[in-house]
Amino acid sequence: MTDMNESADVTAAGDASPSGPPGDLSRFSINQMTVKQLTLPELVEACVRLGVPGVGLWREPVQAYGLDAAAKLVRDAGLAVTTLCRGGFLTAIAPAARADALDDNRAAIDEAVTLGTDTLVLVSGGLPPGSRDLHGARERIVDALEVLAPYAGERGVRLAIEPLHPMYASDRCVVSTLDQALDLAERFPVDQVGVVVDTYHVWWDDRAPAAIARAADRIHSFQLADWTTPLPAGVLNGRGLIGDGAIDLRAWRERVDAAGYDGPIEVELFNDTLWVRDGAELLADVAERYVRHAL
């Protein structure tokens, strides 16, 4: 290992290869789930130490820490909250379940305001039990957005529809492609509803590059994860460490940039084999890989 001095020279951390110049982390953001083994204060401390300027937060750990305390902790450290994950789950049929979902999404929007982020990620929801109607489920998302989009817009929050990989279509998200997400988003003003481009979900899709150009200023978040196989049972926690998989991450970053996006680039990994590692060391590794594989 080269001399690691816990400075912002991330190229020397987490990798035994000779270091080049320090990488540019100005657009880098770490999604909290990637290093969920860190408490929120540990995450903030590690970001400050490494020079990571942004974090994507999740509602559950924020609520567990305390919303106002989390907002103060992050704000005092000078970190940007690039996204809040997540709202959505808007495909229920039963009126009570739909009302609950709207209430929960309004609460998520309010939490985004408190945390100082302008982007709430939406995972739209899967098929209700016993349903086989993908089209109907997608239309119910529109119905819900008609209520939520103005509420978000009035508070300076954008709802960012995240298409999820088609392997999640039945149980998690009936929005499977970037074009489908845009078909929904474009029914609303751009400052109310946009999309998330996550490499893990779109990398296989030969129409995604054109959809990114179509998306333009509706790209409200850009996230990186790599595709590695074999997938684990349940296919939730096998997102590949960036650089380890099949995705040309730099090419996707360049496409998003060419569409006019110049915002944060967030690394969001769910991976059991990463969560057992030391969280601060993992963060340094991810930052170094971000520089090496995406810039």
Add this chain to the structure above:
Amino acid sequence: MTDMNESADVTAAGDASPSGPPGDLSRFSINQMTVKQLTLPELVEACVRLGVPGVGLWREPVQAYGLDAAAKLVRDAGLAVTTLCRGGFLTAIAPAARADALDDNRAAIDEAVTLGTDTLVLVSGGLPPGSRDLHGARERIVDALEVLAPYAGERGVRLAIEPLHPMYASDRCVVSTLDQALDLAERFPVDQVGVVVDTYHVWWDDRAPAAIARAADRIHSFQLADWTTPLPAGVLNGRGLIGDGAIDLRAWRERVDAAGYDGPIEVELFNDTLWVRDGAELLADVAERYVRHAL
């Protein structure tokens, strides 16, 4: 259980519900992999007993039994061989590997001729090790088809490109949508290259209905499997028993029919939980479910 008499009254078999009129199995075909616990003679016997008119065969068990013997066994029983699985794996870069793949596909075409089927299913292959170039891999498939398509056509065999679910894009098949498969197939005469429509692989795709209409007489095979979750590790052997999952199988059958397809409807399931069941009982169950959910 109602009185089950081992006749072709499949609605009374494998299900405790009251039986209606016997179902129409005239288009039904059972893919050998669905009931791989059966030997080839057992499979043939079970098909004849139930009135199942067609089988989709796999090269490995056919070779293990003996190609000529298998052809005779099936022919003597009056069964149609609706497909042979499988050729393909055409994405290699190294010249020796590419030559081997062409040789193997020519052998598969010859085996199809011997078995008396006009349809060889192609699983195109994934990314070569270390490659992140999906587009290049798809182009190499075209290069291979330029050699194989005339060879197949001269022998009365059609190469049927099967788009596989995007979760297989890196390691198994870079052709992930029906439109991609058609983009490849349409470069060749329709009697040489077409596509497989398998509900398991296309059900999530809102563009697949239009692609089916586009495919028209390039639909060389139609296969049924249902989508159930959670997916098992490796995501290979979790195809749902038809009727158990999220797919509106009848709607897809109607779309394929509307496109002009009137050929066999093959049920192809890979599922560890099904392979431990009695094979003949499973076949009867599948046939009954085919009638109930797809016709």
